[in-house]
């Protein structure tokens with residue numbers, strides 16, 4: 001299984017990318033990692049069988065299925081389909097699995113909703129910056145739950161009269177995606193009307209709500225800042241197909257912009273990608289949209305741009321590193337300001353090792369485009385920074401060696417196979 005950390009030498013895998021190939025052809029976009037993770041967690045809310053299609057084969061989704069199994073659920077996986085039957089569920093999530101993936105925190109809401117209690121370890125730090133959980137805990141308290149943090153664990157308990165309240169999820173960096181997910185999943189089985197103000201509007205939040213509604217939940221307003229939930233007594237099993245991964249799709253669009261002749265994405269949701277499609281066309285790259293396909297061609301006169309990451313529907317922070325890699329070899333000065341994770345620039349020193357001219361001023365990267373980057377051994381760090389290094393290697397002179405490949409396998413399904421099918425010179429080797 002991809003990203004199986006129990007493979008002794010898995011951690012030594014690296015990717016060799018040799019620039020110079022012209023990419024051409026179709027790439028089929030996988031199901032969304034950031035939609036599949038909370039939807040898998042939501043299967044804990046019913047004892048019936050749930051069937052989830054288009055779950056990408058990633059180490060993150062594998063971790064989530066392991067967590068569900070460790071909580072007592074019966075889990076089966078057949079390629080992109082996962083079947084979950086959570087007849088009896090424990091309320092304590094296992095530390096050794098939870099500590100490996102921050103997104104595990106999204107089992108908190110369903111455990112509370114199903115069992116009336118949740119014990120989940122505090123997520124560890126993360127290279128993209130501070131990852132607090134205060135908004136999750138504040139929201140659950142506003143819902144009426146008792147919340148305590150002790151010994152590195154969050155302990156949430158349902159109390160009499162819980163629910164039927166107004167909860168505000170807004171923080172200094174805008175709304176919280178997984179926080180909104182947790183509150184929705186905690187509230188669907190709580191009596192009364194719960195209103196979530198300042199909710200995240202990401203398509204993945206809406207996809208989770210659509211799955212919960214299929215299970216019998218009463219939810220209105222998902223995809224807007226205000227979500228209204230009418231509690232129901234119980235939820236039943238459901239079948240659901242996860243939406244396309246807009247960030248994987250965007251990453252391959254940048255591959256086409258950097259090294260394409262012409263790359264077409266299939267089975268994606270262009271309506272979820274408007275902010276960065278506009279940024280790409282504003283930078284001179286011809287983009288055409290037809291149904292669930294998007295084609296990007298090489299630009300005659302590419303130019304830099306100005307980006308400011310924002311909560312959806314603004315420019316997504318998860319596409320910031322990929323655009324930094326693009327702008328590194330585009331004429332002119334580009335400026336990228338990261339408002340969601342101000343420290344999310346682990347890719348910058350590695351891109352500069354490849355000859356990029358990027359300076360950081362606080363949460364702003366100022367990029368002076370150079371004619372071409374040079375291949376070099378670089379170190380992957382977080383998921384999107386690692387993808388940015390692969391993209392940079394596609395357009396660089398010579399060979400780029402990307403170490404710690406497990407970062408990429410967390411969020412990109414078979415990225416080397418997909419790039420090779422486009423004509424890229426990419427090889428996965430064991431160090």
Ligand code: EPZ
Nearest residue numbers: 034103130131132133134135136171173176177178318340
């Ligand atoms: C989700 O993380 C995504 N992960 C992230 O994608 C994505 O970058 C992020 O949303 C923002 O879009 C998944 O969906 C699994 P947040 P999440 O809570 O929900 C602050 C990737 O590359 N905040 O929306 O954990 C936080 O520090 C990953 O696929 C608080 O202050 O992010 C940040 O500044 C990386 N208190 C902002 O809110 C809290 O309690 C947005 O974070 C929670 C968050």
